[in-house]
Amino acid sequence: MTARPSEPADSGWSASMNVLGDFIRAQRQLAKMSLREMAAMSNVSNAYLSQVERGLHQPSLKVLQSIADALQLSTDQLLKQAGWSTSAGSDGAGPVAQSTEDAIKADPRLSPEQRTALLGVYRSFVGTA
Amino acid sequence: MTARPSEPADSGWSASMNVLGDFIRAQRQLAKMSLREMAAMSNVSNAYLSQVERGLHQPSLKVLQSIADALQLSTDQLLKQAGWSTSAGSDGAGPVAQSTEDAIKADPRLSPEQRTALLGVYRSFVGTA
DNA sequence: TGCAGATGCTCAGTATGGGTAGCAAGTTCC
DNA sequence: GGAACTTGCTACCCATACTGAGCATCTGCA
Numbered sequence: 678m679t680a681r682p683s684e685p686a687d688s689g690w691s692a693s694m695n696v697l698g699d700f701i702r703a704q705r706q707l708a709k710m711s712l713r714e715m716a717a718m719s720n721v722s723n724a725y726l727s728q729v730e731r732g733l734h735q736p737s738l739k740v741l742q743s744i745a746d747a748l749q750l751s752t753d754q755l756l757k758q759a760g761w762s763t764s765a766g767s768d769g770a771g772p773v774a775q776s777t778e779d780a781i782k783a784d785p786r787l788s789p790e791q792r793t794a795l796l797g798v799y800r801s802f803v804g805t806a
Numbered sequence: 807m808t809a810r811p812s813e814p815a816d817s818g819w820s821a822s823m824n825v826l827g828d829f830i831r832a833q834r835q836l837a838k839m840s841l842r843e844m845a846a847m848s849n850v851s852n853a854y855l856s857q858v859e860r861g862l863h864q865p866s867l868k869v870l871q872s873i874a875d876a877l878q879l880s881t882d883q884l885l886k887q888a889g890w891s892t893s894a895g896s897d898g899a900g901p902v903a904q905s906t907e908d909a910i911k912a913d914p915r916l917s918p919e920q921r922t923a924l925l926g927v928y929r930s931f932v933g934t935a
Numbered sequence: 936t937g938c939a940g941a942t943g944c945t946c947a948g949t950a951t952g953g954g955t956a957g958c959a960a961g962t963t964c965c
Numbered sequence: 966g967g968a969a970c971t972t973g974c975t976a977c978c979c980a981t982a983c984t985g986a987g988c989a990t991c992t993g994c995a
Contacts, residue, residue, distance in 0.1 A: 696915075703912040711942060722984050727944060734982060737952085738867055738885075756867075756885075780909035841973060851954050856974060863952060866982090 695732030697755070702730040704748045719747035824861030829887040831859040833877045848876035 705715055712730075716723035721740050728734045729744075736744070745752045781796055834844055841859075845852035850872050857863045858873075865873070874881045910925055 699915075700912070707908065707911055712944090713942080723942095724944080724946095724985075725983050728983090731944090735866075737864070737982065738870075739864070740983080741867075777906075777909040777913040777915075780906040786906075840971080842971090853955080853974075854953050857953085860974085866952070869953080 698730045698732040701744060715747050719743035826887045827859040827861040830873060844876050848872040
């Protein structure tokens with residue numbers, strides 16, 4: 678589990694650029710759901726959910742909505758994660774955004790030094806040096 | 807043309823419940839474009855566009871974006887026409903992470919190992935060992 | 936030590952999205 | 966009456982979204 682077997686060669690997309698799938702999986706685990714539970718709630722087969730989370734397939738709108746519903750997310754949030762530009766007005770109101778970086782910056786339990794350190798670690802991970 | 811030959815009997819969907827297709831067709835004609843012109847602009851085949859407009863097929867996100875682009879509409883407008891409720895269920899209590907820890911857990915840019923590591927660092931800082 | 940249940944994943948098949956080629960009907964020009 | 970062009974639509978085909986059944990692994994629990 679959690680092991681990426683081989684990265685299936687892929688067709689053009691730089692291998693591990695699976696934003697949507699990772700996001701869905703993260704949200705599902707956050708909600709403490711198994712694939713089968715989520716499958717039952719969304720009427721999407723657990724097999725397919727697994728593949729979507731691993732980035733092997735690009736789900737349709739219908740499935741995306743079902744997933745959003747099961748996870749109690751807005752479809753917009755999922756669509757943002759799926760590769761769509763939203764073009765119109767970038768974000769504006771877009772509140773929920775909530776990046777990890779922002780969360781760290783806003784965390785009152787961290788001292789300034791700790792904050793800086795944690796941000797450093799995080800950035801080194803995601804390559805936002 | 808513009809004549810509906812026979813309403814293809816249909817399979818369950820109440821025949822003329824084709825909101826998205828009608829909208830697209832209306833917008834296209836408003837822009838005084840032929841199917842083939844629009845096909846050229848959007849890189850979607852005229853054949854498929856025809857079927858989408860007639861409600862015989864449900865286009866994918868990718869196609870929807872291409873169409874929106876050709877028609878100079880925002881993708882949102884088209885998505886609204888496609889049957890999507892934006893629902894988001896109840897919202898409010900929704901997950902999506904409020905704490906730093908949740909943000910880290912939900913961050914799609916982190917690998918499982920990185921996530922664990924970062925959480926470890928964070929917890930060591932705030933004493934939530 | 937077993938077994939039973941849950942987990943995520945894979946394999947094989949079906950349904951549907953989407954493209955290519957070609958059709959019939961309508962214009963315009965000869 | 967043609968061609969030569971456009972229009973929208975359809976028949977055929979392939980790629981991919983999606984499902985169902987089953988596998989392998991990891992727990993409990995006797």
